[in-house]
Amino acid sequence: xxxxxxxxxxxxxxxxxxxxxxxxxxxxxxxxxxxxxxxxxxxxxxxxxxxxxxxxxxxxxxxxxxxxxxxxxxxxxxxxxxxxxxxxxxxxxxxxxxxxxxxxxxxxxxxxxxxxxxxxxxxxxxxxxxxxxxxxxxxxxxxxxxxxxxxxxxxxxxxxxxxxxxxxxxxxxxxxxxxxxxxxxxxxxxxxxxxxxxxxxxxxxxxxxxxxxxxxxxxxxxxxxxxxxxxxxxxxxxxxxxxxxxxxxxxxxxxxxxxxxxxxxxxxxxxxxxxxxxxxxxxxxxxxxxxxxxxxxxxxxxxxxxxxxxxxxxxxxxxxxxxxxxxxxxxxxxxxxxxxx
Amino acid sequence: xxxxxxxxxxxxxxxxxxxxxxxxxxxxxxxxxxxxxxxxxxxxxxxxxxxxxxxxxxxxxxxxxxxxxxxxxxxxxxxxxxxxxxxxxxxxxxxxxxxxxxxxxxxxxxxxxxxxxxxxxxxxxxxxxxxxxxxxxxxxxxxxxxxxxxxxxxxxxxxxxxxxxxxxxxxxxxxxxxxxxxxxxxxxxxxxxxxxxxxxxxxxxxxxxxxxxxxxxxxxxxxxxxxxxxxxxxxxx
Amino acid sequence: xxxxxxxxxxxxxxxxxxxxxxxxxxxxxxxxxxxxxxxxxxxxxxxxxxxxxxxxxxxxxxxxxxxxxxxxxxxxxxxxxxxxxxxxxxxxxxxxxxxxxxxxxxxxxxxxxxxxxxxxxxxxxxxxxxxxxxxxxxxxxxxxxxxxxxxxxxxxxxxxxxxxxxxxxxxxxxxxxxxxxxxxxxxxxxxxxxxxxxxxxxxxxxxxxxxxxxxxxxxxxxxxxxxxxxxxxxxxxxxxxxxxxxxxxxxxxxxxxxxxxxxxxxxxxxxxxxxxxxxxxxxxxxxxxxxxxxxxxxxxxxxxx
Numbered sequence: 001x002x003x004x005x006x007x008x009x010x011x012x013x014x015x016x017x018x019x020x021x022x023x024x025x026x027x028x029x030x031x032x033x034x035x036x037x038x039x040x041x042x043x044x045x046x047x048x049x050x051x052x053x054x055x056x057x058x059x060x061x062x063x064x065x066x067x068x069x070x071x072x073x074x075x076x077x078x079x080x081x082x083x084x085x086x087x088x089x090x091x092x093x094x095x096x097x098x099x100x101x102x103x104x105x106x107x108x109x110x111x112x113x114x115x116x117x118x119x120x121x122x123x124x125x126x127x128x129x130x131x132x133x134x135x136x137x138x139x140x141x142x143x144x145x146x147x148x149x150x151x152x153x154x155x156x157x158x159x160x161x162x163x164x165x166x167x168x169x170x171x172x173x174x175x176x177x178x179x180x181x182x183x184x185x186x187x188x189x190x191x192x193x194x195x196x197x198x199x200x201x202x203x204x205x206x207x208x209x210x211x212x213x214x215x216x217x218x219x220x221x222x223x224x225x226x227x228x229x230x231x232x233x234x235x236x237x238x239x240x241x242x243x244x245x246x247x248x249x250x251x252x253x254x255x256x257x258x259x260x261x262x263x264x265x266x267x268x269x270x271x272x273x274x275x276x277x278x279x280x281x282x283x284x285x286x287x288x289x290x291x292x293x294x295x296x297x298x299x300x301x302x303x304x305x306x307x308x309x310x311x312x313x314x315x316x317x318x319x320x321x322x323x324x325x326x327x328x329x330x331x332x333x334x335x336x337x338x339x340x341x
Numbered sequence: 342x343x344x345x346x347x348x349x350x351x352x353x354x355x356x357x358x359x360x361x362x363x364x365x366x367x368x369x370x371x372x373x374x375x376x377x378x379x380x381x382x383x384x385x386x387x388x389x390x391x392x393x394x395x396x397x398x399x400x401x402x403x404x405x406x407x408x409x410x411x412x413x414x415x416x417x418x419x420x421x422x423x424x425x426x427x428x429x430x431x432x433x434x435x436x437x438x439x440x441x442x443x444x445x446x447x448x449x450x451x452x453x454x455x456x457x458x459x460x461x462x463x464x465x466x467x468x469x470x471x472x473x474x475x476x477x478x479x480x481x482x483x484x485x486x487x488x489x490x491x492x493x494x495x496x497x498x499x500x501x502x503x504x505x506x507x508x509x510x511x512x513x514x515x516x517x518x519x520x521x522x523x524x525x526x527x528x529x530x531x532x533x534x535x536x537x538x539x540x541x542x543x544x545x546x547x548x549x550x551x552x553x554x555x556x557x558x559x560x561x562x563x564x565x566x567x568x569x570x571x572x573x574x575x576x577x578x
Numbered sequence: 579x580x581x582x583x584x585x586x587x588x589x590x591x592x593x594x595x596x597x598x599x600x601x602x603x604x605x606x607x608x609x610x611x612x613x614x615x616x617x618x619x620x621x622x623x624x625x626x627x628x629x630x631x632x633x634x635x636x637x638x639x640x641x642x643x644x645x646x647x648x649x650x651x652x653x654x655x656x657x658x659x660x661x662x663x664x665x666x667x668x669x670x671x672x673x674x675x676x677x678x679x680x681x682x683x684x685x686x687x688x689x690x691x692x693x694x695x696x697x698x699x700x701x702x703x704x705x706x707x708x709x710x711x712x713x714x715x716x717x718x719x720x721x722x723x724x725x726x727x728x729x730x731x732x733x734x735x736x737x738x739x740x741x742x743x744x745x746x747x748x749x750x751x752x753x754x755x756x757x758x759x760x761x762x763x764x765x766x767x768x769x770x771x772x773x774x775x776x777x778x779x780x781x782x783x784x785x786x787x788x789x790x791x792x793x794x795x796x797x798x799x800x801x802x803x804x805x806x807x808x809x810x811x812x813x814x815x816x817x818x819x820x821x822x823x824x825x826x827x828x829x830x831x832x833x834x835x836x837x838x839x840x841x842x843x844x845x846x847x848x849x850x851x852x853x854x855x856x857x858x859x860x861x862x863x864x865x866x867x868x869x870x871x872x873x874x875x876x877x878x879x880x881x882x883x
Contacts, residue, residue: 028741060667107807124865130666131612131867135810139857139864150778221778256674263671306686312679320657359819393759433749444749447742448761486720571701 006293010186014274015181018044021278022177026170036288038176040281042238044274045180046254047261049230051273053186053223054262056196058203061131062255063121063137063143066144069250070117071110071235073148075244076161079106089161091152093145107179107236115225122224126217135298141255149247160246163239172241179237183230187270190226264318266325275326283314343370344406346531347423347500351401354384354391363388363555364401369500369533374526376542376549377535378390382557384443385535386428389502394418395423400445405500408427421450422491428504432485433480438469441477441488445495454497461528462491465521483514500531507538519545539572551575583714584836590720592829597782599824600734601775603817606753608771609658612675612814617802618680619776622649623783624793625684625714626696636829639784644716646783647776654772658776677799684795723785730778731821738817751817770836802854804831811863813870822872831856 002303020042020161025037050064080088082100089097097295101109125136149158199219239245257280265276288305318326346371354362362384369375375544377385390396392403394415403410410418419425433441442462445456463470466487472480477488486506501523506514519541526532536542543549544566551558551572559575598616605613621786623642630638647823657676660667708717738744743766749757750767758764786801787793805824812823831852845851863871 003644017615054667054851060670125861128864129866131810131814132864135671135807136864138807142857146851146857151845185675218837256678260671260675267665267667306682308682309679309686312675312682313817316657316675316679319664319675320660321669323661323668325668342594379781394758395755414764415755415758416761416763419759425759427756427759431753433756435752436748440745441741442759442761444745444762447746492760 001037007188008193008321010270010331011185013271014184014188016049017274017278018180018184020175022173026173027133034121036281036285038173038241039137039175040278041176042234042241043258043261043281044232044277045176045183045234045237046278047258047265048187048270049234051189051193051228051262051267052230053220054250055268055273055332056191056199056203056223057220058268059133059220060259061137061224061227062134062259063140063144064227064231065253065255065258066112066121066141066248067118067231068235068238068254069144069148069247071114071232072239072245072250073155073235074113074232075106075110075236076163076239077155079103079240080161089152089311092155093153096154103175103240106240107233110236111229111233114235115229117223117232118228120220122221122228126147126220126224140249144250145247158247160244161239161315162244176237176241179233183234184270184274186226186230187273190223191270195219195222235322239276247262260315264315264325266327266329269327270330271331272325272327279326280311280315284311287311344565345370346406348407349388349392349401352388352391352398352403352406353400354387354396355399359401360551361555362391365552365555366401367550367557369531371499371531372524372526372529373548374532374534374546376458376546377533377552378537378539378542378549378572379552381537383552385552386504386553388502389425389533389535392418392423392502405477416448420450422499423451423495423502424448424491424496424498424500424508424573425502426493426504428508430489432477432480432489436477436478437474438472438477438480439474439487441492442469442495445492448476448496451497453496458497459495464496465494465524468492469546478556482509483511486510486514486518487521490518490525491564494525494530498530500533501525502535504535504536506517506534507536512537515541538568539576541574553577579636580838582711583716583832586714587715587836588829588832590723591758591826591832593723594782594785595801595805595808595828596727596777596825597730597806598801599809599821600731600817601683602802602805602809603779604747604771605658606809606814606820607817608747608768609654609662609756610666611658611661611774612673612806613653614670614676614802614806615653615677616682616739616775616779617798617807618677618856619646619653619779619794620783620786620802621684621793621800622646622698623678623780624647624787624797625697625814627699627784627787628793631699639780642783645775646780647773650772650776650779651769654768657666658768658772661816681795681799682699688795692842696794696848698792699787700819717789718728719785719788726781726785730781734774743767747771749796805858807860811860811871813873818868819872819874823870826871827856827860830859 017216021037021040025041032059046068050061053064054060078099078101080100082098085092085100087099121140125133125140128136151157157159184339193201198209198214202214202216202219207269235250261277261280262273263276264280265274266272284307287310290308322328345368349367352362352365353360361380365388367375379385379390381393387396391398392410392414394410394417398411405421405423410421416422435446436444442459449455463466468484468487469491472484477485480488490503490506506518510518515538522532522534523545534542534546543561546563549561551561562573565571579656589652598620602613602616605611611647623866626645628640630641635801654675657672661672664672694695710714738748746757746767747770748766749760749762754764786797804827806821809820810823812821812826815821835849835852836857838855840848846855867873
């Protein structure tokens with residue numbers, strides 16, 4: 001890559017933001033606040049993974065949390081020690097029940113499964129655009145949730161899967177942060193690559209792109225697969241950071257939240273994905289703090305759950321006032337290198 | 342002297358930083374048929390859209406009977422008495438001819454004159470009566486164009502704007518349409534005709550403005566219709 | 579359970595979903611906006627039934643209708659109006675946000691007072707009782723649903739075909755810009771469409787509330803999701819195909835659900851997997867007919883989102 005001024009800010013801005021967030025989080029790790037910062041770090045990984053597809057292709061996918069889910073469940077399932085597993089999950093298929101793998105391998109497994117699932121799903125679905133693509137990907141989410149919830153041969157079903165806790169909070173945090181940064185670097189490399197550029201060209205003007213020989217279906221499929229792998233990886237980070245996973249954790253609420261974070265930040269840029277996630281997460285953290293702190297005597301002024309209301313209001317206001325998101329879909333750059341995403 | 346119905350005063354319309362239409366001034370009086378020609382991208386359609394409020398004017402003014410139309414919504418301008426027959430006709434394919442006319446009546450201020458106007462419109466364009474219950478999408482291009490003009494007239498406008506009505510029509514049908522325009526102007530409607538067919542427009546209209554690169558370069562009268570050189574020079578001015 | 583009973587129940591559910599589909603389709607037609615918060619309009623109307631327990635039924639229903647119309651108009655004024663020129667993704671997330679907001683506001687009712695989730699609906703619940711016809715055991719509410727559906731669709735069709743405002747709404751849905759050039763008032767048409775969708779939401783709310791006898795902050799949510807899916811599968815571009823799509827998914831969900839066996843953990847062998855069966859059907863239909871199952875031939879899929 002030639003001119004450093006051209007690409008460095010684009011990569012550096014998101015990275016710096018994440019590092020800052022992690023540093024702040026490490027200061028508050030002792031209190032109960034760390035739960036909310038956990039949300040933020042993992043959300044960054046998920047939202048950036050989502051962005052790799054949605055931002056570059058312009059096609060909104062409602063099904064990406066499926067890949068997070070399969071990543072989380074496979075990583076979680078395979079790290080439960082094989083002496084414990086048969087007792088906790090008696091219905092599992094044999095090879096699942098009697099094997100277990102280490103932390104790092106589980107993350108790779110999560111990425112592989114996420115990517116494979118995305119590839120299989122993407123081959124038929126990437127022919128669709130617009131609203132039909134949205135609904136079709138949503139259907140994938142519905143199917144994934146449904147099967148994970150009831151097929152006890154491959155997972156805990158409706159029960160929560162708990163991991164045996166063998167890491168300290170600090171190493172878990174470090175892993176999550178490094179993981180999130182890795183996802184950001186991957187997203188950056190993709191969008192700067194030839195395939196990423198081709199997909200963006202197709203997003204801007206499909207007819208011209210096709211005329212120039214770009215195979216839109218294939219480019220979307222690569223992005224979708226990469227995005228699925230990164231989402232699966234993020235799912236692996238999720239389960240290791242929280243120590244448990246339930247199908248309801250990776251269904252509608254997470255879908256809405258991550259999509260909203262992306263759109264609020266600015267759908268077409270990597271910086272937008274990161275900024276949106278951090279912004280919404282901070283709002284969540286502040287509001288739930290207020291919920292806990294504001295009391296008269298023993299009566300809370302703000303009832304529990306009002307932080308969700310607050311987050312929704314903030315998101316709505318941002319979208320009404322600045323529809324293209326906080327960053328407007330732009331990356332950070334010096335002067336004329338500031339690229340419109 | 343006939344009353345000026347429509348006036349454009351120093352009209353300017355910008356797309357971002359570029360002025361698509363710059364300092365355009367003209368007047369059309371009752372019963373006049375005025376042409377507006379020019380090369381592609383000259384700003385002819387932009388001018389019509391600015392009159393109708395679809396595009397905002399960045400400076401200058403559009404006046405109907407001396408009343409400024411700047412900043413008004415398209416439906417308000419339409420109801421004030423200006424009708425636009427859009428480029429490509431923009432016919433509702435699923436509506437019957439009858440329903441199309443009913444739609445045209447929606448913007449009408451004067452309810453009582455409706456029947457009389459419709460009678461006249463049916464006389465002007467016999468196809469309207471003939472294909473009364475047919476779906477508009479099944480009509481031919483020429484018939485659809487006539488229907489589009491009829492739809493515009495149904496509102497009883499004082500000013501009629503047309504955006505390239507001869508597009509895609511055979512010469513014979515262009516005759517039909519242009520003759521109808523003459524009739525319409527005779528009825529007292531002020532007609533502004535935007536066209537690509539330079540010569541025919543110059544021959545037809547009371548006067549024709551040539552718009553090039555957003556500005557009016559010259560004004561032609563019917564006697565200039567044979568002077569090809571003059572017209573061409575105006576296009577490339 | 580006999581097939582005829584399953585059939586009737588399915589038609590009943592299809593009718594409710596059809597009503598919702600019309601509400602969603604009308605707003606989409608004039609605003610090109612998919613209102614994800616439609617379920618919450620239903621929820622608000624259902625809560626009005628709860629709060630007016632003890633009132634005469636007709637008054638109760640009227641209050642629900644007024645609330646639904648009011649809420650819809652407020653949404654339009656505050657949010658939809660500003661979103662008209664935004665990208666489809668922004669519009670969708672914004673209506674998501676409204677939906678999320680209203681759900682969690684309703685949830686406060688239970689968390690603030692530390693009470694269990696759910697309010698029961700009053701005397702209207704009498705409709706939950708069933709009538710015995712031969713070997714069939716059909717709830718009154720099913721008949722009400724089918725009847726309401728038929729009457730509503732007929733009235734709406736008459737409105738659209740025969741009245742001037744209907745003509746204007748059809749024109750606005752097909753080509754809004756040209757309609758405005760002809761003098762059609764944008765605000766009037768939009769408010770009319772939104773108000774009618776509110777009325778339909780209230781009707782759906784009554785049926786859903788009575789069917790489940792309990793109203794919670796999630797009332798209307800899962801139904802709206804399914805109806806949205808159905809509407810796109812049917813063909814969101816035209817009101818008729820959207821309505822048929824809504825009806826179809828309601829019918830399919832109910833009928834397939836009744837016909838699937840109750841036991842079995844292997845995927846697709848029991849009615850636990852009903853959602854998967856339906857969703858796979860959805861994907862197949864969208865792959866074969868992206869513009870919609872009931873869309874007209876040669877129609878391009880709506881490029882939104």
